[in-house]
Amino acid sequence: MTAPLMAVTVDLAILTVRSGELCVLLVRRGVPPFVGDWALPGGYVLPDEDLRAAADRELREETGLTDIHLEQLATYGAPDRDPRGRTVTVAHLALTPDAPTPAAGTDAAEAQWWPVAGALDLGLAFDHDEILRDGVERARAKLEYSSLGAAFCPPEFTVSQLREVYEAVWGERLDPRNFHRKVTKTPGFLEETGGASSAEPGRPAKLYRRGPVEQLNPPLTR
Amino acid sequence: MTAPLMAVTVDLAILTVRSGELCVLLVRRGVPPFVGDWALPGGYVLPDEDLRAAADRELREETGLTDIHLEQLATYGAPDRDPRGRTVTVAHLALTPDAPTPAAGTDAAEAQWWPVAGALDLGLAFDHDEILRDGVERARAKLEYSSLGAAFCPPEFTVSQLREVYEAVWGERLDPRNFHRKVTKTPGFLEETGGASSAEPGRPAKLYRRGPVEQLNPPLTR
DNA sequence: CGCCTTTATCGTCAAGTTGACGTTTAGGTC
DNA sequence: GACCTAAACGTCAACTTGACGATAAAGGCG
Numbered sequence: 426m427t428a429p430l431m432a433v434t435v436d437l438a439i440l441t442v443r444s445g446e447l448c449v450l451l452v453r454r455g456v457p458p459f460v461g462d463w464a465l466p467g468g469y470v471l472p473d474e475d476l477r478a479a480a481d482r483e484l485r486e487e488t489g490l491t492d493i494h495l496e497q498l499a500t501y502g503a504p505d506r507d508p509r510g511r512t513v514t515v516a517h518l519a520l521t522p523d524a525p526t527p528a529a530g531t532d533a534a535e536a537q538w539w540p541v542a543g544a545l546d547l548g549l550a551f552d553h554d555e556i557l558r559d560g561v562e563r564a565r566a567k568l569e570y571s572s573l574g575a576a577f578c579p580p581e582f583t584v585s586q587l588r589e590v591y592e593a594v595w596g597e598r599l600d601p602r603n604f605h606r607k608v609t610k611t612p613g614f615l616e617e618t619g620g621a622s623s624a625e626p627g628r629p630a631k632l633y634r635r636g637p638v639e640q641l642n643p644p645l646t647r
Numbered sequence: 648m649t650a651p652l653m654a655v656t657v658d659l660a661i662l663t664v665r666s667g668e669l670c671v672l673l674v675r676r677g678v679p680p681f682v683g684d685w686a687l688p689g690g691y692v693l694p695d696e697d698l699r700a701a702a703d704r705e706l707r708e709e710t711g712l713t714d715i716h717l718e719q720l721a722t723y724g725a726p727d728r729d730p731r732g733r734t735v736t737v738a739h740l741a742l743t744p745d746a747p748t749p750a751a752g753t754d755a756a757e758a759q760w761w762p763v764a765g766a767l768d769l770g771l772a773f774d775h776d777e778i779l780r781d782g783v784e785r786a787r788a789k790l791e792y793s794s795l796g797a798a799f800c801p802p803e804f805t806v807s808q809l810r811e812v813y814e815a816v817w818g819e820r821l822d823p824r825n826f827h828r829k830v831t832k833t834p835g836f837l838e839e840t841g842g843a844s845s846a847e848p849g850r851p852a853k854l855y856r857r858g859p860v861e862q863l864n865p866p867l868t869r
Numbered sequence: 870c871g872c873c874t875t876t877a878t879c880g881t882c883a884a885g886t887t888g889a890c891g892t893t894t895a896g897g898t899c
Numbered sequence: 900g901a902c903c904t905a906a907a908c909g910t911c912a913a914c915t916t917g918a919c920g921a922t923a924a925a926g927g928c929g
Contacts, residue, residue, distance in 0.1 A: 428654035428691050428731075428732075428734070429654070429655075429691060429692065429693060429694040430652035430653060430654060431652060431653060431654075431655050431692070432650035432651070432652060432653075433651075433653050433655070433724070433735050469650050469651060470651065470653070470724065470735075471651060472651040472726075472733060473726045473733075474726065475724065475725055475726060476722060476723075476724040476735070497721055497722065499719055500698060500719065500722040500737045501698075502655070502692065502697065502698040502737070503697055504694075504695045504696065504697060509650075510650075511694060511695075512650070513655050513692075513698070513735070513737075515722045515724070515735075570792065570866075583906090584906080584907090585905080585906080600888075600889075600890085601905085601906080601907095602889090602890080602891095602906090602907080602908080602909095603887075603888065603889080603890095605906080605907070605908090606887095606907095606908085607886095607887090609907090621896095623895095623896065623897080625897095625904080625905070625906095626896080626897060626898085626903075626904045626905070627895080627896065627897075627903080627904035627905025627906065628894060628895040628896050628897090628904075628905055628906040628907075629895070629896055629897095629905090629906080630905080630906055630907090631906085631907090642868070643865065643866075643868075643886075643887095644792075644865075644866070646864070646865075646887080646888095805877090806877080806878090807876080807877080822917070822918075822919085823876085823877080823878095824877090824878080824879080824880095824918090824919080824920095825916075825917060825918080825919095827877075827878065827879090828878095828879085828916095829915095829916090831878090845924095845925065845926090847875080847876065847925095848874075848875050848876070848925080848926065848927085849874080849875035849876025849877065849924080849925065849926085850875075850876050850877045850878075850923060850924040850925050851876090851877080851924070851925060852876075852877055852878090853877085853878090865915075865916095868916080868917095
């Protein structure tokens with residue numbers, strides 16, 4: 426049997442929290458198909474390129490960001506998902522602290538952060554609605570049982586900043602006192618830096634950085 | 648830019664519990680490359696076939712099984728993972744109750760259940776060691792916070808059977824009384840059928856089937 | 870039939886965790 | 900200083916967990 430050949434792409438659901446809202450980076454397509462529609466950034470995997478390397482490259486090209494959390498999400502390969510021909514896309518999920526709106530890439534007329542609810546109302550190109558929904562779902566689930574919330578925060582952050590991340594991703598308010606107790610009493614989740622932040626009114630908050638723990642046990646609860 | 652084309656396959660990590668051990672279905676390769684080596688069952692995705700459909704088809708071809716739990720695991724695409732040329736594989740994880748050793752498929756000289764520890768010592772073809780490790784890891788994690796343990800059990804089963812699944816997958820003993828309390832008191836996890844099993848010595852155990860709940864909250868703990 | 874063995878099921882209790890909410894602390898501003 | 904704000908710490912009842920005792924319901928055996 427001779428193997429059927431297909432195009433393979435990577436697409437990125439790059440999430441951040443801006444002003445208390447979970448946002449995704451979308452690009453407006455500048456080439457067919459779906460010209461003018463909004464889409465997740467992505468592109469073809471090169472002949473000698475690893476999937477992870479392709480995702481890293483696209484991330485760098487679209488945002489200039491490096492060293493942010495990037496994980497494989499899922500692979501989408503419905504036979505008719507791309508009108509140009511059979512294309513399988515390996516979707517990735519990236520999480521980043523709030524960053525300036527990046528420059529547009531080569532294939533994209535514009536790039537812009539969108540609140541996820543609004544992005545899903547736009548009607549994205551290809552099956553990117555589904556990918557985005559799955560990515561947001563993954564992010565929500567991972568905040569519960571991993572220390573990934575800190576991936577949305579700058580290197581040093583306060584407990585309040587971290588709580589605002591959880592509130593934005595989960596879309597619900599959390600009790601500041603119980604949240605503080607939980608994250609500071611979980612060994613290895615946070616490390617005190619010694620610094621303090623007095624940007625906000627009120628008592629200055631201690632600064633923390635990510636601790637070594639990846640899995641939270643017991644998990645945080647929505 | 649013209650899209651680089653690649654072969655796309657699905658590979659299956661089909662897990663079951665046999666005599667208290669977590670086992671995986673392996674096939675011995677009958678065609679190059681890696682002739683004679685053990686490998687996960689799998690094959691090319693057809694030109695008009697969805698990824699899920701390809702996984703379903705391979706599962707049916709290799710085991711004759713249908714209607715068992717099947718989920719996408721991850722996608723592996725290192726440029727040199729297949730000596731025949733660039734090949735990306737979408738690995739799937741399948742969980743099934745104990746079943747008879749299936750007949751070999753077309754490309755496989757034999758098919759056989761292997762305890763996972765032994766299977767990893769064999770040195771599997773391609774990157775199937777890595778896929779198997781990831782699949783086992785996924786199964787272990789999902790038992791904690793989902794009701795997927797029942798996917799290893801027949802339609803009707805006892806609490807002890809379910810506990811033996813957990814013990815086999817996690818590789819540790821659980822207290823029968825606390826396990827019983829946990830699974831029977833979690834609303835929606837199990838449904839009593841009314842029947843009883845007296846196959847074992849001792850008091851007959853009530854029979855249960857899977858309840859509607861998918862996510863366990865709070866989770867079971869190792 | 871009683872008695873033993875086996876496993877299922879139920880109960881108990883101390884320790885730990887959660888959720889709701891009060892109190893104190895440490896900065897700003899007027 | 901008085902007042903505002905948010906951080907950080909405390910309290911307490913309800914619940915969950917882990918360890919393990921007690922009871923129930925079968926079969927085997929004298």
